[in-house]
Amino acid sequence: MANQTGNNMRLGIFALAGLITLIFVFFMIGKNKTIFGGNFKIKARFSNANGLIKGNNVLYSGIQAGTVKNVEMINDTTIEVTMLIDRKVKSFIQKNAIASIVTEGLMGNKIIQILPSKGKSGKVIDGDVLATRKMVSIDEMLQTLSKTNESVAGLSAGLEKAVQQFDESPIWKLLRDKETAADLKTAIDKIKQTSINANMFSQNLNTIVSDTKNGKGAAGMILTDTAFAANLSDAAIKIKSAGAQINGLTFELDQIAKDLKNDINGKGFLNFLIKDSLFLNKINSSMDNIEKGTDGFNQNMEALKHNFLFRGYFKKLEKEKQSNLKK
Amino acid sequence: MSMQSLINGSKQFFNETGNIVKFSNRFFVVGTKPGSEFKELLVQCYLIGYKSLPLVGLTGFIMGLVLTMQLRPSLVIYGVESQLPAMVGIAIVREIGPVITALIFAGKIGSSIGAELGSMRVTEQIDAMEVSGINPYKYLVATRILSTTLMLPILSILADAISLFGAYIGVNINSVTSFSLFFTQVFQNLDFYDILPAVIKTFFFGFAIGVIGCYEGFNSKKGTKGVGRAANSAVVLSSVLVFVIDLLAVQLTDLMGFN
Amino acid sequence: MFEKSADKYKDRPRVIVVEHLSKQFGDHVVLDDFNLSVFKEENVVVLGKSGSGKSVLVKCIVSLLKPDLGSIFVLGEDISTLNDEELDALRMKLGFLFQSNALYDSMTVRENLEFPLLRYDKSLQKSEIDARISEALANVGLEHTLNMMPAELSGGMAKRIALARAMILKPEIVFYDEPTAGLDPVTAREIDALILKMKRKYHTSSIIISHDMECVKHTSDRVILLLEGKCYTQGTYQELEQSTDEKVKQFFESEM
Numbered sequence: 001m002a003n004q005t006g007n008n009m010r011l012g013i014f015a016l017a018g019l020i021t022l023i024f025v026f027f028m029i030g031k032n033k034t035i036f037g038g039n040f041k042i043k044a045r046f047s048n049a050n051g052l053i054k055g056n057n058v059l060y061s062g063i064q065a066g067t068v069k070n071v072e073m074i075n076d077t078t079i080e081v082t083m084l085i086d087r088k089v090k091s092f093i094q095k096n097a098i099a100s101i102v103t104e105g106l107m108g109n110k111i112i113q114i115l116p117s118k119g120k121s122g123k124v125i126d127g128d129v130l131a132t133r134k135m136v137s138i139d140e141m142l143q144t145l146s147k148t149n150e151s152v153a154g155l156s157a158g159l160e161k162a163v164q165q166f167d168e169s170p171i172w173k174l175l176r177d178k179e180t181a182a183d184l185k186t187a188i189d190k191i192k193q194t195s196i197n198a199n200m201f202s203q204n205l206n207t208i209v210s211d212t213k214n215g216k217g218a219a220g221m222i223l224t225d226t227a228f229a230a231n232l233s234d235a236a237i238k239i240k241s242a243g244a245q246i247n248g249l250t251f252e253l254d255q256i257a258k259d260l261k262n263d264i265n266g267k268g269f270l271n272f273l274i275k276d277s278l279f280l281n282k283i284n285s286s287m288d289n290i291e292k293g294t295d296g297f298n299q300n301m302e303a304l305k306h307n308f309l310f311r312g313y314f315k316k317l318e319k320e321k322q323s324n325l326k327k
Numbered sequence: 328m329s330m331q332s333l334i335n336g337s338k339q340f341f342n343e344t345g346n347i348v349k350f351s352n353r354f355f356v357v358g359t360k361p362g363s364e365f366k367e368l369l370v371q372c373y374l375i376g377y378k379s380l381p382l383v384g385l386t387g388f389i390m391g392l393v394l395t396m397q398l399r400p401s402l403v404i405y406g407v408e409s410q411l412p413a414m415v416g417i418a419i420v421r422e423i424g425p426v427i428t429a430l431i432f433a434g435k436i437g438s439s440i441g442a443e444l445g446s447m448r449v450t451e452q453i454d455a456m457e458v459s460g461i462n463p464y465k466y467l468v469a470t471r472i473l474s475t476t477l478m479l480p481i482l483s484i485l486a487d488a489i490s491l492f493g494a495y496i497g498v499n500i501n502s503v504t505s506f507s508l509f510f511t512q513v514f515q516n517l518d519f520y521d522i523l524p525a526v527i528k529t530f531f532f533g534f535a536i537g538v539i540g541c542y543e544g545f546n547s548k549k550g551t552k553g554v555g556r557a558a559n560s561a562v563v564l565s566s567v568l569v570f571v572i573d574l575l576a577v578q579l580t581d582l583m584g585f586n
Numbered sequence: 587m588f589e590k591s592a593d594k595y596k597d598r599p600r601v602i603v604v605e606h607l608s609k610q611f612g613d614h615v616v617l618d619d620f621n622l623s624v625f626k627e628e629n630v631v632v633l634g635k636s637g638s639g640k641s642v643l644v645k646c647i648v649s650l651l652k653p654d655l656g657s658i659f660v661l662g663e664d665i666s667t668l669n670d671e672e673l674d675a676l677r678m679k680l681g682f683l684f685q686s687n688a689l690y691d692s693m694t695v696r697e698n699l700e701f702p703l704l705r706y707d708k709s710l711q712k713s714e715i716d717a718r719i720s721e722a723l724a725n726v727g728l729e730h731t732l733n734m735m736p737a738e739l740s741g742g743m744a745k746r747i748a749l750a751r752a753m754i755l756k757p758e759i760v761f762y763d764e765p766t767a768g769l770d771p772v773t774a775r776e777i778d779a780l781i782l783k784m785k786r787k788y789h790t791s792s793i794i795i796s797h798d799m800e801c802v803k804h805t806s807d808r809v810i811l812l813l814e815g816k817c818y819t820q821g822t823y824q825e826l827e828q829s830t831d832e833k834v835k836q837f838f839e840s841e842m
Contacts, residue, residue: 004370011373014380018481021488025522028514055518064515109516447690455688458648459702459755460677462670 040085041069044099044112044130049079052101052110058083060097060114065089068112083112096121100133156195350545351538354472357465368470375436375471376478380485386431387486390423391415391493399501409512412504415494416513417521424487425525426573429532432479433565437540440471441561444544445554453545468545472537479533480526520580528576532569539565595625595807600659601759601791602647607656608815609642616642618815620656624759624791629781631794631802631823633837634812640795641685643812644761647793648680649673661758678706681752681760681790685767687744689736695747696732699723699754706755722750725787726780742773746780753784760784762794766801778804799838811837 049071058066066085074080085093096117101110114130395415402408444467447453456463495509540561547557602624609617616639624630634640645651647658649665658665663676690698699719703710723729726746736744745765752760762781766774778801784790796802802809803823811818811826811834819834827838
């Protein structure tokens, strides 16, 4: 009989252990899925749900903030997504926050990402509809990148030409002020360097873009990493701005060259010298900007190298380099 | 000639299926009557549930460990090694835990029920029970079916937990992850829709294993050969049924949009 | 012609009445329009070759098998009309000694004896149960085996414990399926003596299936010869022993 009681006790412990495990698991999931609390709803309207389904996570500034309660078609172009938001998080979300549908990690779970915008607009209230941003698609991004790349290449070619012209122009001979001459020379060198760099980057980008388009490597198959996309996007913008600056610079150089010509032809040399220091300052600051731009781009390229998607590609590149060296 | 044997074979198959359905239907008729054999139920739960835990736990642990180590290389190729806990967690909770546990359970418990009831049938113990006014279906069969139905879900939940622990160790063989990070990653990717169907289907697994084990034993043919056959077909048939139920379950959850 | 030999029991109530019983397995006819009456406190031996349907007859009477045709009355009740509970209640009044003893081998001797008792009357006190168990064990002279497992018992002991279990509910009718089969002659005679003792002590009626002629000789009030599914002949042991019928003679000669 005592044995019987012991057995029953063990059975009880066994059954309870199972039950507690189950409850624990439910609790752990419940913590993530906000099923046990919170009926604070906000909405967002998208033109493309991108496969978002009921139960997907909602992140606010990268923090778990709730789940998707419902995905509903409200007319032929608009899909309304209702989100259940955690009590703890809701007080931080502003009315002007922007919702977008992005992919979580690599394995393809869609999530709604809510990001704050600048400026105060008051806390969201139940039933608010957030502004949305179209998700950056990799295809579109690559197209933009490709275009940017072409214009960068065109710009650097133009810049080189301008510099060459400038270099060959007769004003050098007339410039007796050694300091100015040296400064100008460094400036020109910098411009040269920049154009070379820009050329290189554009070539690199070209390879990546074409590789990706041709579906080489893992990247081509699963280019969905949003952080990476943002990086690329940033890079493209910076290249653009650098290009614009270079453009401006070339224009100015051109202008000055013309002025110089005019000077030689008519106006006094002093005039030129006064203009010159201003001009140099301008060139210098422009150069700085270009450098900053290229630095940023460099950093992006570095980030790219470390991005897991391209890791394989860069490793291969390095290997090729080494094997070339050996040869 | 072969046509005739085919007809006979299918006749026998349908007859057997009908008998099994009738047999399990009796469970609902008899099992719901008051005055059930509660004490015997507890004894059977102890023997069937508690006593299976070490075996089920061991296999669960090994499965978790092995699964993790086998999955790692393919995830490394895609550079998503960090998704290993999530992937292993879902695989274990949704499929590996319930099915492996059910198969081990069918091997251990299905055969033992088949052999036990088979030998009781052969040595007329079941008849003896019946003629002394004890309903052997109620005493022997209903208690065992109920035990397997109730114990397998518990076993499978515990096996899941042990298996995840094995997976944690598997992750730590090649890299270092903290216990809390591992389980946070596992649970972050688990949903109620992963757990609930998995738990519910184990009830059906347990019921099927209990019914088949009891049916084969209860209807065992005379002689020691009959007992061996009862044990054998109990294991084979219940293992196949586990897979069939699993297939049905996955389709059903798919239909209901629980994926 | 043999009817008068059983006159002693004629005026007593009939505890078992079997009418036009037929049973067949597939194409094999086991019982064919079989009739039988058992009177109170009468020991009826059913004699027949192996596979002649003796066990089937008994199993039909206790409703382990369903007859194809015919009706069976046990203690005045038509068993085909009873539901499960009523059948179980009726079976409480029946004892059955199986050829293989059918002791529950996962239980001790005590639990084997206790098992029907606990379900017979849930209000039984522990002291009453203990008393009933010791009485049953004393009847067969095996008090010391109380806590042994069936596997530890010898053949004769197991048979006696099985008998004790069959008698534990003090049944009105006891069925003995080959009670002496597989036992040495000395033990077999002890079992015969126990069967008679139980009859005297508890006033039971019995159907005994046997082809052990010694056993038949000692225990029978009436012998029924079952041949080809029918009651070929019946009478006391002495009457049948003196029969000149070839088929009856076969049984007695083969045993001598």
